[in-house]
Amino acid sequence: MNFKTFLAFAAVSAIALTGSAWAESVKIGFNAPLTGFAAADGKSALTGAELAVEQANAEGGINGKTIELVVYDDGAKPDQAVPAAKKLIGQDGVKIGISGSYSGSTRAAAQVFQDASVPYISAYAIHPDITRSGKYVFRTSFMGEVQGRAGAKLAGEMLGAKKVVLITLQNDFGKSLAAGFKSKAADFGVSVVNEYQYSIKDRQFGPIVSKVRADNPDAIYASGYFFTAGPLVKQLRARGVKAPIIGQEGYDSDKFIDIAGPAAEGVIITTSLDRDSKKPETMNFIKSFEAKAGFGADMVAASAHTAVKVAVAAMRKAGTDDPAAIRDAIAATRNLAVSTGSISFNGLGEVTKAVQNQVVKGGKWRHHSVIDDPALLAPPSE
Amino acid sequence: MGAYELSLLTLIGINVMLALSLNLITGFCGQISLGHAAFYGVGAYTGAMLTTSGQPFLLALVVAALFAAVAGVIVGLASLRVREDFLAITTMGVGFLFLGVVRQQEWLGGELGISQIPETGLGDGGFIMLVVGATALVFAASVYLKRTWMGFAFDSIADDEDTARTVGIDVARYKLTAFAFGTAIAGIAGCLYAHYARIIVPDAFGFTVSITILAMVVVGGIGSTIGVTIAAVVLTLMPELFRFVNDYKLLLYGGLLLLTMRYSPQGFAGLVRQAAAKARSKSEATP
């Protein structure tokens, strides 16, 4: 810890200690899966959000008030997310909610926030209907479809692949990615020769590897999270499949490289965190996260960090606790520089930003390329 | 009561209905089911499909019960063929099959499920009244059923199927009746759940949910309407009560199951009976 971060931490703890005693505080709600199968992502999301709050408080909070993050576990389940959301709004009186959770729970909570007219920002859940809950709901990450389209461009235009095999994770994330990929594949000269599906619980992919080896594609578009993609990539390479592998933000964690080991080399993903970024917000986030968490930053953490930063910026701008004013301030966000790039929203509350492609080189995530094609990446606007 | 407490009350109502409906099949009639969430799911999907296509909520509720009951009778037929642990695993298989098929149906929303489920039109208050009313009705029916001839027939089947048959009880008919009633109630609970969460995804009706429901029945004391009701309330509230220790709440839940079974195998109902017996022997000892 260098002297500067030490000062920052000291300031944070000083405010945290004395804050409750005299300063007024303003509450931000946060739901994430801290237990159950998604606990790893929940933990990353929470750490990212906490970091954003600490940083904002060190800068003086929101118009003189200290920010307090109220955290509830939702186990990534809709039926736990509903009471959690009601508790955040009704009992804790949060002025805004952030989802650090998966699609089902986020969609269920979004409806509660919308009905109560309290703004809600989804950090990384990809269900298309989340923002359709109403005008109080926003999303700071890519929808699956959008990222899938970027994947098609990466495969066809940038890697020159003609024959692509899809290995699709059988959940909302994987299915939306595959749908987006297929919708634009032909435009980039890609033909999808086969698609195989696997469940989020699968860690052994022997049969799929056999079939992919027989298919002999130019590239593989495999959706998944680090805990499925790590074993998948390892097993593909161990059994002699050499085609380039394209992944997405679900891979975006150092854990993926730990699991796949040398097999991870050369894997390219579409994501929103650029490890080699020269932007101060991103560099600062990567450094501070590692200091706080003790391990490298991942996409989920960066997304939660981003969502909180967007919320804080809007609340500062609104200058009041009035939810309607905060909502309008979020909607008016234009080119806000945060850890995952430059954030603006469209009319539906969907984010527009560039896709960062990362590649594993020398056992680390490194910059590969950027896809910044507003027409290709346009999220739905209604 | 605030919105939070009311939403908990709704969740409690739904879970009590689920637990009592499984208690009817497993507790009263002795047919262990590890796939009850599938019928809950049938009800939820039926209800959600109907109201999202513009049908009135109350109609959806009735049709949901009907569809779930039909599915229940079909699975009940399996209970005529396989018994005990084999039946438990067969029903578990039905649960996985249901989920596996639903996941791949685009017309049911596939992995994205069904969202944008409309409001019931009863208002928040009306909806909660409906849930509470339905729960009370299921509870009363459960208590009443136990005292009827049917309740007696269920009992004898649970006790010893072969003996029941020799005394002239139509085992097949009563088993199917238990499945039909039990799954119809689960279907209603499912339809209510769909309009509570206003989104349904396949995973909400998976194996863990079946286990959770069975745990309520067993921890409450299998066959005891009051015990099962209390267990459903306690196990629903537990994660909420332990929100302040987010990290440990699932551990506490597992621990409760384990310790209850280890130290009071008859569940909460057994604890109450023991306490009552102790009190009685004490009062007899001191005239």
Place this chain on the structure above:
Amino acid sequence: MLFIDLLVQGLIQGSSYALIAVGLTLVYGLLRILHVAHAGLFTLGAYIAVVVTNTLGSFWLAAVIAPPIVGLAGMLVYRLLYEPILDQPPFVPLIASIGLFICMEEGFRLIFGPYGNSFDEAPFSASLSFGPVYMQGVEAATVVIAFVLLGALAVLAARTRLGTAWRASVTDPQMAQSFGIDIVKVRYLNFFIGSALAAVAGVLVALLNNFVEPTLGSVPSYKMLAIIVLGGLGNVKGTLVAALALGVLESFGTIYAGHLIDRDAIAFLFLIIVLMVRPQGFFGKA
């Protein structure tokens, strides 16, 4: 050639299923308990492999100590949890076992963290090829180890006094006891062997995935139940056949039916069909 490749992959998966399921069917045969927490012991074996290798630097040490440690843990589970509730109806130990399994999963998460663990240096990443069949060394090892250990178990059961005592206790515990067989000892041994075999499977899966996570046992927790039921509950030979059959079925099913129903559903559809035809499983007693 793809056919042979898929068949081999199915047998590899099936061998790993067999190693886990045998312990479960042994427990069921003796005590009529659906021992779901067995999957937690399997996970424990996998964690020992990774954590011991990473801290002490020797994979072989980890591989040698994992089975006996997990075997002892299995005996402890029997002693502390099941023994006091043996005379209860079957759903009591079932729910107790599920409770224990949840506690174990949560325990792993709290102790080792939610992110899971990998080997610092993955051992044995070599691959082998037999003509058109190209497999990982660990996959080949899984098949060989499963056949050797289960073969040894079969010999133990058929040819030794201990085996005779075990078989007698399964068939008729009271009779066995009256012939002077120490039933309690047989039960301890049963849990020890079954759990140790699950640990071996855990070590192999840890190598294969290079990844151990708190929920590693969640799929085995229910799929093993399907396998032992298919095999006819308590029947070791049936369990082996069911494990291999299911492995092969899933292997082909994933490729050719994966767009219709998922892998779990394929397994359970097969289970339901078999049970409707033969309600006592492949080799169960009618």
